[in-house]
Amino acid sequence: MPMNRVQFQPGLSMAEFLDRYGTEAQCEAALVAARWPDGFVCPACGAGGHSSFVRGGRRYWQCTACRHQCSAISGTVFEATKLPLTRWFLAMQLLTQAKNNVAALELRRQLGVCYKTAWLVKHKLLEVMRLREQSRQLHGRVELDDAYLGGERSGGKSGRGSENKVPFLAAVQTTPEGKPIVACFAPRPFTTEAVAAFARHVLASTAHVVSDGLWCFGAVTQVGATHERIVTGGGASSAKLPQFKAINTVLGNLKTALAGTYHAFDFAKYAHRYLAEVQYRFNRRFDLAVILARLLRAAAVTPPQPLVVIRMAEVRR
Numbered sequence: 001m002p003m004n005r006v007q008f009q010p011g012l013s014m015a016e017f018l019d020r021y022g023t024e025a026q027c028e029a030a031l032v033a034a035r036w037p038d039g040f041v042c043p044a045c046g047a048g049g050h051s052s053f054v055r056g057g058r059r060y061w062q063c064t065a066c067r068h069q070c071s072a073i074s075g076t077v078f079e080a081t082k083l084p085l086t087r088w089f090l091a092m093q094l095l096t097q098a099k100n101n102v103a104a105l106e107l108r109r110q111l112g113v114c115y116k117t118a119w120l121v122k123h124k125l126l127e128v129m130r131l132r133e134q135s136r137q138l139h140g141r142v143e144l145d146d147a148y149l150g151g152e153r154s155g156g157k158s159g160r161g162s163e164n165k166v167p168f169l170a171a172v173q174t175t176p177e178g179k180p181i182v183a184c185f186a187p188r189p190f191t192t193e194a195v196a197a198f199a200r201h202v203l204a205s206t207a208h209v210v211s212d213g214l215w216c217f218g219a220v221t222q223v224g225a226t227h228e229r230i231v232t233g234g235g236a237s238s239a240k241l242p243q244f245k246a247i248n249t250v251l252g253n254l255k256t257a258l259a260g261t262y263h264a265f266d267f268a269k270y271a272h273r274y275l276a277e278v279q280y281r282f283n284r285r286f287d288l289a290v291i292l293a294r295l296l297r298a299a300a301v302t303p304p305q306p307l308v309v310i311r312m313a314e315v316r317r
């Protein structure tokens with residue numbers, strides 16, 4: 001049996017993590033390097049000349065040109081946090097190295113903070129992942145399917161249209177032979193309009209979509225994609241068709257990743273973020289050693305996410 005490429009790659013061990021990011025000074029230096037890889041750039045005017053000073057244990061930069069003052073965290077997703085950066089880094093390590101989604105309760109235990117703080121840290125980092133994945137586009141052969149979050153079978157296909165479940169669309173770009181490459185998920189109802197909006201967002205016009213022929217999937221042609229409709233009997237028989245092997249594998253992984261982590265009422269409001277969490281990790285599954293550094297870079301260039309934004313359900317565009 002071939003070795004599983006994902007399972008057996010080294011990743012960033014907790015020992016290495018602690019060597020690199022064990023102290024506040026190390027974390028701040030890493031954040032500064034991620035935010036300003038070519039040296040300080042004033043967030044207000046773009047100039048590089050600066051002086052710096054330490055206030056309240058934190059380093060500040062002052063722009064020589066416009067006198068603007070900022071710390072490494074101001075203007076980033078970490079802005080105004082009272083939590084040490086070491087805790088944020090630990091959260092990023094746990095969220096990126098875990099095989100499955102990490103519940104806020106688990107994060108609370110690992111970070112040694114209150115639930116509210118753990119929840120907020122988690123959702124801010126998930127929002128970073130979501131924003132990072134927003135520009136992803138799928139090309140070539142793409143398997144498309146509909147599934148549900150919540151209910152008894154997250155990621156499963158039980159009873160289209162049943163209540164208390166969040167419907168979502170899943171698309172997986174594959175090799176011509178059908179091996180999964182990258183995936184996109186989005187909570188959407190199964191309507192022509194919603195599928196068309198999803199397609200506009202995630203499908204390149206070169207995409208060749210393979211689906212089980214749910215009537216609304218035909219809307220993918222509105223973005224110029226071609227659509228191959230494979231009519232199945234539905235249910236268990238369609239799950240075995242080789243044409244849908246990639247999407248079924250990915251949905252199976254998604255189901256495992258979310259199993260037991262969230263409550264149904266969470267899904268109703270935050271499905272977009274939980275799906276983004278799975279998507280972010282899945283699309284970087286071969287890069288476990290550098291995924292933390294990438295998330296740090298993304299967090300450093302993501303603007304502050306106030307509580308009111310974090311607590312808001314997804315705004316559909």
Ligand SMILES: [Zn+2]
Nearest residue numbers: 042045063066
């Ligand atoms: Zn300036």
